[in-house]
Amino acid sequence: MARQKKNSVPISSGKILPYLTGELFNFRLIWLLSFLLTSGFAIIPVCFFAAIDYNLTHRSMGQEAVATTSRLASNTWRSVSFFLNERKNALNYVVKDNSFEVLTTPERLSEILINLNKSFSGFVDIGVIDAKGNQKTYVGPYGLEGKNYSRQPWFKKVMEHGTFISEVFLGYRQVPHLSIAIKHELPDKKFYILRATIEDQLTQILSQVKTIDSGDTFLINKNGVLQTSSRLYGDVLKKTPIRVPSQTDETSIIENPGKTFGKDSIIAYRYIPNTPFILMVVKNKKKFMATWQQSRTDLIKYLSVSITVILLWIWGITTYLVNRLKIIDRRRVKYFHMAEYANKMASIGRLAAGVAHEINNPLAIINEKGGLIKDLFRFKKAYQNDPRLIEIIDTILNSVERCSRITHQLLSFGRHMEIKLQTINLKSVLDEVLIFLTKEAEFRGIQVLINISETIPEFICDRGKLQQILLNIINNAFSAMDPEGCLKITANETSKNMIKMDIEDNGCGISKENLKDIFEPFFSTKTSEGGTGLGLSITYGLVQELGGRIEVESVINDGTKFSIFLPMMVKKKE
Template structure:
């Protein structure tokens, strides 16, 4: 119960009798309403944005996987296509560079094969076939010389197209390999075909170097679905895959399909030019979802954390707000009394101003008449030599001066909240102030250093306030240098709209613990009853009243430095408020 009491707000069990419809005003009900409405307003956009971000992130990951797959397939497709194109160009060059008779020579053909194997690699054999399909010359590991391939699909295709690459075939007498053939027309109109078998490892090596996941698969398949390279999950060479064979298209594409075991997969593919071969890359959709799992968990975790932070912020803000309202309600009567008290002070100020003006008028007359009487007395030796009579006249004049000083203080009190805006020369005002303090500084053995800018500084502000600010700070510096010292006053123009007045002394300084409290009312660092603690507080209020700022820097034993920043012109808003 003690813990509940400690955390329970003060307004929880408080009801105000001023509720609407003659019902008690419940702060608890207001708190609940604020919490519910704020939570709904804050959480609904968060949930909507999270759902949108959820979908966008998922699409972005899927898109990235698609792009990576297309890039991998496209790069491999380009490498294979480039390799086949190089070997096709080599066969074309050999057919043009050598006569038909030279190619039929076994030694010449053997040298050509050796050069191809050393230069490009990947060639297993090479042979020359005449127009009737007879293999006239052959160099390689198989016994093909004298064979007739006229009815072979590769031979018929090369006659029609001029060039043909046959997918791998597995005759008993040959190992699996591709067959590349090119047609060359002779000058008499006849032709011959230069054919060569390509090593199967040529494409296997390119695919095996692919950086793919453990569950991914990459292979080359014919347009009939027969594997041309080994596959991780679809069998070996000559096995038929269960995946659908895409129609011939240009470029690299992707499609979604179902594997033989019913697993959804993403397939990237590209048709190899001038062949019936298709490069395919397969990635299970489960791998895609696995890549999406970690961002999804982060997103859910962020959502839970965000909801928790929002709810804590809503509960804390609602509690703080309602507590402030409750405290303000509790202080309502006290505030009304304070307003009444302030009105009384304002009335007192107006009364003081009126009394001072009313007293000043007869004082002026008394001062003039007494002065006239003194002048008349001094004109007659009889009265001028009467010390008692002249002493009475001087007493009257002294009392009038004292009464004038009191009424002046009353007027200053009445005008404390009034601001008189005028244009004046700051240098002239500071000069007048220095003339006023010169004698006191000599008496206290204090040297004053004044630094003013070369140009004239004209302010549009309250001259009396600024003069009072400077005077208060200088008097404060004088009090800190009881044994004499150095007072530096520097005026600088920061910007066309702002000036700075720095007043620094080398007095005893202010302790760090007291430095933050120097502008508090009734706080004084002077020993005994030498100060009321209001001087710097009043100075702070005067600075803020005309839109300025004041700061203090001090070190014990080294002195204190006050920096006053003032605007060149009081803002219209402050003029209207004065």
């Protein structure tokens, strides 16, 4: 009965095999992308929150600098105001507690000055001035009795307001000082003025104010003239380049005031009530934030160290994972090559079996006809006495027998390409492999010495895989040897459960650098000669599949020895 032909769609193996047997991935690109993406996901949040913390801390420190400067200015102007008001009130008390006649007595006025300095300190002199501006009585070191102050600005102010605290000025004494004057009305509608002066007390008060490094605290008037000495602008009564700020009833702040104070300065100012003074507190923001700058440096250091550690960790993990992926991909390629190789070997086996089967038929006919001719020659007297004809027939029959033996071995080799466990004899497997290499050995003069121990029993193994193992190693040995080389194959039983087989050649040998890589997929020193680097890798995998191990020893220019250890019983994998 004829077989029905199945419909099939041809598949081009040339387009599919590269995907199965080559590297599917660009591992350098995978490593780079994995490293960059992982680093980005790990580092960007760290940098983001570090930047937020940096900005918040910077803003907080800046606000703290402003608040500290503002508090300092508020406390300082209150101290100055309290100092002046305290002395103004003291003079007010003196006026109300003493009559004009008493105050014009030098002894009493001197006693009052002493008592004032005991209680409050800071008073340099004191005097009583009549309505015409003449100083009637004076107690102090400058001898100003009889001086007329009617043309002085402070006299006009006290006449207008009744109580007046003057700016710092030189006056008759040519010494910077300020005066506190109290106008007192008499019953006859006349009046007099009690006036006291203070010289350097304000500078002393401001010098006690603590500012950071290059900071400064000083008083100016509405014309920008210094009323106390300044670290930045010099001595009292010196004109400063400061642009006088607009008047307010509260402490105000100027940030980044420009070239006058410096771009990193913070200015707090306050108009002191009922005085001509403006308190100026200058702080260097950069100096104030030096602690924060150090913290920022530490933060950057810790951040750099953290990022470095993260990057090193990611580099290590990424490298490890990509290397593992590369190894797995190489194994995939190796197994596909092994499958392709096994498929090819099976195809070769089937082809060999088919060829052997086809040759066996004519060989049988030739053998049969040759035997018939020989019998005819023996029965006919005409041919019995011609030994040359009988010799020719015997030669034909011997050649047929040899061809038959070869075809039977091909059939045996082909049948054993199928993967299955069976009881095998090591020597017969070796003979089946060597039959394909005998002619090459004879042609090149290679001597093959076989020493298989008679004590090795038959054992359970995969015949086809063992044939491939032996064929690969012996082929490699032939390739490594020069003509007239020698190949030694020995086998013995090392224990009750293991067989050791040594295949030793006297070829070119393998260097120590290459010895550790010979079982790696695609490693070959003969790529220019068409080597794929898969033969020994496949052999190594096949030995492992049979539950054994393979070892190699080699010396350059001396030869190589492969030792194969196989178990007596191979466990069938599920």
